[in-house]
Amino acid sequence: MTNHVLLNNIEHKGLKINTDRTEEMGDNVWFAQTFPLEFRNVQAHYPILFQKDANTGQFMPVALFGFENGDNLFLKNGQWDAAYIPFTIQRMPFYIGFQDVKNNGVKEKQRVITLDLDSPKVGKDKGVGLFLEYGGNSNYLENVAVVLETLHTGIQQNEPFIEALVSLDLLEAVTLDIELNDRSKNQLVGFYTINEENLNNLSQDKFIGLQQAGFIESIYMIIASQMHIHDLVARKNAKLLS
Numbered sequence: 092m093t094n095h096v097l098l099n100n101i102e103h104k105g106l107k108i109n110t111d112r113t114e115e116m117g118d119n120v121w122f123a124q125t126f127p128l129e130f131r132n133v134q135a136h137y138p139i140l141f142q143k144d145a146n147t148g149q150f151m152p153v154a155l156f157g158f159e160n161g162d163n164l165f166l167k168n169g170q171w172d173a174a175y176i177p178f179t180i181q182r183m184p185f186y187i188g189f190q191d192v193k194n195n196g197v198k199e200k201q202r203v204i205t206l207d208l209d210s211p212k213v214g215k216d217k218g219v220g221l222f223l224e225y226g227g228n229s230n231y232l233e234n235v236a237v238v239l240e241t242l243h244t245g246i247q248q249n250e251p252f253i254e255a256l257v258s259l260d261l262l263e264a265v266t267l268d269i270e271l272n273d274r275s276k277n278q279l280v281g282f283y284t285i286n287e288e289n290l291n292n293l294s295q296d297k298f299i300g301l302q303q304a305g306f307i308e309s310i311y312m313i314i315a316s317q318m319h320i321h322d323l324v325a326r327k328n329a330k331l332l333s
Contacts, residue, residue: 125139252306256310
Protein backbone atom coordinates (compact mmCIF):
# COMPACT_ATOMS: atom_id res chain seq x y z
CA MET A 92 0.00 0.00 0.00
CA THR A 93 1.03 3.59 -0.59
CA ASN A 94 -0.19 6.82 0.97
CA HIS A 95 1.06 9.75 -1.10
CA VAL A 96 0.57 13.21 0.40
CA LEU A 97 1.73 16.68 -0.55
CA LEU A 98 4.83 17.41 1.52
CA ASN A 99 4.67 20.50 3.73
CA ASN A 100 6.72 21.87 6.64
CA ILE A 101 3.79 22.04 9.06
CA GLU A 102 2.26 18.56 9.08
CA HIS A 103 5.56 16.84 8.35
CA LYS A 104 7.96 18.97 10.38
CA GLY A 105 9.05 16.13 12.67
CA LEU A 106 9.40 13.42 10.06
CA LYS A 107 12.70 11.72 9.33
CA ILE A 108 13.86 9.46 6.50
CA ASN A 109 15.77 6.30 7.31
CA THR A 110 18.53 6.19 4.69
CA ASP A 111 19.62 2.61 5.42
CA ARG A 112 19.51 0.37 2.35
CA THR A 113 17.89 -2.87 3.45
CA GLU A 114 15.14 -5.30 2.53
CA GLU A 115 13.13 -4.05 5.51
CA MET A 116 13.35 -0.49 4.14
CA GLY A 117 11.87 -1.61 0.81
CA ASP A 118 15.11 -1.60 -1.18
CA ASN A 119 14.84 -5.25 -2.27
CA VAL A 120 13.90 -4.35 -5.85
CA TRP A 121 15.56 -6.30 -8.64
CA PHE A 122 15.44 -3.59 -11.31
CA ALA A 123 14.57 0.08 -11.63
CA GLN A 124 13.74 2.45 -14.45
CA THR A 125 16.57 4.52 -15.87
CA PHE A 126 16.98 7.00 -18.75
CA PRO A 127 19.64 8.16 -21.25
CA LEU A 128 20.80 11.11 -19.14
CA GLU A 129 22.07 8.73 -16.47
CA PHE A 130 23.23 5.85 -18.69
CA ARG A 131 26.86 6.90 -18.30
CA ASN A 132 26.73 6.39 -14.54
CA VAL A 133 24.41 3.37 -14.61
CA GLN A 134 26.39 1.41 -17.20
CA ALA A 135 29.48 1.61 -14.99
CA HIS A 136 27.79 -0.69 -12.44
CA TYR A 137 24.66 -2.39 -13.78
CA PRO A 138 23.35 -4.14 -16.89
CA ILE A 139 20.85 -1.96 -18.76
CA LEU A 140 17.98 -3.86 -20.37
CA PHE A 141 14.46 -2.99 -21.49
CA GLN A 142 11.17 -4.12 -20.05
CA LYS A 143 7.86 -4.05 -21.91
CA ASP A 144 4.67 -3.03 -20.12
CA ALA A 145 2.18 -5.85 -20.62
CA ASN A 146 -0.77 -3.44 -20.55
CA THR A 147 0.47 -0.57 -22.72
CA GLY A 148 3.12 -2.31 -24.85
CA GLN A 149 5.54 0.51 -23.98
CA PHE A 150 9.23 -0.19 -23.44
CA MET A 151 11.36 1.34 -20.71
CA PRO A 152 15.09 0.99 -19.98
CA VAL A 153 15.91 -0.52 -16.61
CA ALA A 154 19.00 -1.08 -14.49
CA LEU A 155 19.17 -4.71 -13.34
CA PHE A 156 20.12 -5.48 -9.70
CA GLY A 157 19.33 -9.20 -9.51
CA PHE A 158 17.71 -12.17 -11.23
CA GLU A 159 14.35 -12.50 -9.49
CA ASN A 160 11.74 -10.42 -7.71
CA GLY A 161 12.86 -9.31 -4.25
CA ASP A 162 16.50 -10.20 -4.86
CA ASN A 163 18.68 -7.06 -4.86
CA LEU A 164 22.30 -8.22 -4.96
CA PHE A 165 23.59 -4.74 -4.10
CA LEU A 166 22.24 -4.65 -0.55
CA LYS A 167 25.02 -5.26 1.94
CA ASN A 168 25.26 -4.43 5.65
CA GLY A 169 22.62 -1.71 5.47
CA GLN A 170 24.27 -0.03 2.51
CA TRP A 171 24.02 -0.07 -1.28
CA ASP A 172 27.19 -1.76 -2.54
CA ALA A 173 27.91 0.42 -5.59
CA ALA A 174 29.31 3.90 -6.13
CA TYR A 175 26.19 5.04 -8.00
CA ILE A 176 22.52 4.52 -7.14
CA PRO A 177 19.98 5.18 -9.94
CA PHE A 178 17.74 8.20 -9.47
CA THR A 179 14.56 6.13 -9.28
CA ILE A 180 16.03 4.46 -6.19
CA GLN A 181 17.60 7.63 -4.74
CA ARG A 182 14.25 9.43 -4.71
CA MET A 183 12.42 6.90 -2.55
CA PRO A 184 10.08 7.51 -0.73
CA PHE A 185 9.47 10.79 -2.59
CA TYR A 186 7.56 11.27 -5.83
CA ILE A 187 6.63 14.05 -8.20
CA GLY A 188 3.04 15.20 -7.91
CA PHE A 189 1.06 17.88 -9.72
CA GLN A 190 -1.04 20.66 -8.30
CA ASP A 191 -3.40 23.00 -10.17
CA VAL A 192 -2.40 26.66 -9.80
CA LYS A 193 -3.42 29.89 -11.52
CA ASN A 194 -0.74 31.98 -13.20
CA ASN A 195 -2.05 35.35 -14.43
CA GLY A 196 -5.53 33.86 -14.46
CA VAL A 197 -4.45 30.82 -16.48
CA LYS A 198 -4.84 27.40 -14.90
CA GLU A 199 -1.72 25.24 -15.14
CA LYS A 200 -0.18 22.26 -13.40
CA GLN A 201 2.76 22.82 -11.08
CA ARG A 202 5.14 20.07 -10.01
CA VAL A 203 5.28 19.42 -6.27
CA ILE A 204 6.99 16.94 -3.96
CA THR A 205 4.84 14.17 -2.51
CA LEU A 206 5.79 11.68 0.18
CA ASP A 207 4.62 8.10 0.71
CA LEU A 208 3.76 8.12 4.41
CA ASP A 209 3.36 4.33 4.41
CA SER A 210 6.97 3.76 3.34
CA PRO A 211 9.06 1.99 6.01
CA LYS A 212 11.66 4.70 5.44
CA VAL A 213 9.39 7.34 6.98
CA GLY A 214 9.29 7.82 10.76
CA LYS A 215 10.07 10.17 13.63
CA ASP A 216 12.76 8.30 15.53
CA LYS A 217 15.61 7.46 13.18
CA GLY A 218 16.98 9.13 10.08
CA VAL A 219 17.55 12.48 8.41
CA GLY A 220 15.21 15.38 9.07
CA LEU A 221 13.30 17.04 6.23
CA PHE A 222 12.96 20.54 7.65
CA LEU A 223 15.04 22.92 9.72
CA GLU A 224 13.89 24.13 13.11
CA TYR A 225 12.18 27.23 11.73
CA GLY A 226 10.66 25.59 8.66
CA GLY A 227 13.30 25.78 5.94
CA ASN A 228 14.27 22.75 3.89
CA SER A 229 17.14 20.60 5.12
CA ASN A 230 20.08 19.94 2.79
CA TYR A 231 18.74 16.41 2.41
CA LEU A 232 15.36 17.65 1.17
CA GLU A 233 17.03 20.16 -1.19
CA ASN A 234 18.94 17.25 -2.73
CA VAL A 235 15.71 15.26 -3.05
CA ALA A 236 14.21 18.16 -5.02
CA VAL A 237 17.18 18.10 -7.43
CA VAL A 238 16.88 14.33 -7.84
CA LEU A 239 13.16 14.55 -8.60
CA GLU A 240 13.62 17.35 -11.12
CA THR A 241 16.41 15.45 -12.89
CA LEU A 242 14.28 12.31 -12.87
CA HIS A 243 11.31 14.16 -14.37
CA THR A 244 13.44 15.59 -17.18
CA GLY A 245 15.25 12.31 -17.81
CA ILE A 246 12.18 10.10 -18.05
CA GLN A 247 10.67 12.50 -20.58
CA GLN A 248 13.70 11.76 -22.78
CA ASN A 249 12.83 8.06 -22.80
CA GLU A 250 9.89 8.52 -25.17
CA PRO A 251 11.77 9.79 -28.25
CA PHE A 252 14.64 7.40 -27.54
CA ILE A 253 12.35 4.36 -27.39
CA GLU A 254 10.39 5.53 -30.44
CA ALA A 255 13.62 5.67 -32.43
CA LEU A 256 14.68 2.18 -31.34
CA VAL A 257 11.29 0.64 -32.11
CA SER A 258 10.95 2.36 -35.50
CA LEU A 259 14.32 0.97 -36.59
CA ASP A 260 13.67 -2.52 -35.14
CA LEU A 261 16.59 -2.21 -32.75
CA LEU A 262 15.03 -4.04 -29.79
CA GLU A 263 14.91 -7.81 -29.43
CA ALA A 264 13.80 -10.18 -26.67
CA VAL A 265 16.67 -11.69 -24.71
CA THR A 266 16.86 -14.90 -22.68
CA LEU A 267 19.81 -15.33 -20.34
CA ASP A 268 20.75 -18.84 -19.23
CA ILE A 269 22.58 -18.63 -15.91
CA GLU A 270 24.31 -21.50 -14.11
CA LEU A 271 25.43 -20.85 -10.55
CA ASN A 272 28.17 -22.51 -8.53
CA ASP A 273 25.63 -24.72 -6.77
CA ARG A 274 24.85 -26.23 -10.21
CA SER A 275 21.39 -24.65 -10.28
CA LYS A 276 20.30 -23.45 -13.70
CA ASN A 277 18.26 -20.29 -14.03
CA GLN A 278 16.72 -18.37 -16.89
CA LEU A 279 16.17 -14.63 -17.07
CA VAL A 280 13.27 -13.90 -19.41
CA GLY A 281 10.93 -11.01 -20.13
CA PHE A 282 13.58 -8.43 -21.00
CA TYR A 283 14.82 -6.88 -24.23
CA THR A 284 18.15 -5.62 -25.46
CA ILE A 285 19.71 -3.92 -28.49
CA ASN A 286 19.64 -5.96 -31.70
CA GLU A 287 23.26 -5.46 -32.71
CA GLU A 288 22.84 -7.09 -36.12
CA ASN A 289 20.12 -4.65 -37.11
CA LEU A 290 22.17 -1.79 -35.66
CA ASN A 291 25.19 -2.74 -37.76
CA ASN A 292 23.02 -3.05 -40.88
CA LEU A 293 21.43 0.40 -40.61
CA SER A 294 21.77 2.61 -43.64
CA GLN A 295 24.14 5.52 -43.33
CA ASP A 296 21.25 7.99 -43.27
CA LYS A 297 19.46 6.19 -40.44
CA PHE A 298 22.67 5.82 -38.43
CA ILE A 299 23.45 9.52 -38.85
CA GLY A 300 19.86 10.31 -37.81
CA LEU A 301 20.39 8.44 -34.55
CA GLN A 302 23.69 10.19 -34.06
CA GLN A 303 22.23 13.64 -34.63
CA ALA A 304 19.47 12.86 -32.12
CA GLY A 305 22.14 12.01 -29.55
CA PHE A 306 21.08 8.36 -29.30
CA ILE A 307 24.12 6.49 -30.62
CA GLU A 308 26.15 7.05 -27.46
CA SER A 309 23.24 5.80 -25.34
CA ILE A 310 22.88 2.69 -27.50
CA TYR A 311 26.55 1.77 -27.14
CA MET A 312 26.41 2.36 -23.39
CA ILE A 313 23.56 -0.15 -23.19
CA ILE A 314 25.57 -2.69 -25.17
CA ALA A 315 28.68 -2.11 -23.03
CA SER A 316 26.66 -2.52 -19.83
CA GLN A 317 25.91 -6.17 -20.65
CA MET A 318 29.32 -7.12 -19.25
CA HIS A 319 27.85 -6.59 -15.78
CA ILE A 320 25.67 -9.67 -16.17
CA HIS A 321 28.81 -11.59 -15.17
CA ASP A 322 29.20 -9.32 -12.13
CA LEU A 323 25.63 -10.11 -11.05
CA VAL A 324 26.33 -13.82 -11.36
CA ALA A 325 29.42 -13.38 -9.16
CA ARG A 326 27.36 -11.49 -6.59
CA LYS A 327 24.70 -14.21 -6.64
CA ASN A 328 27.32 -16.92 -6.13
CA ALA A 329 28.82 -14.98 -3.22
CA LYS A 330 25.36 -14.64 -1.67
CA LEU A 331 24.86 -18.41 -1.87
CA LEU A 332 27.98 -18.86 0.27
CA SER A 333 26.99 -16.32 2.92
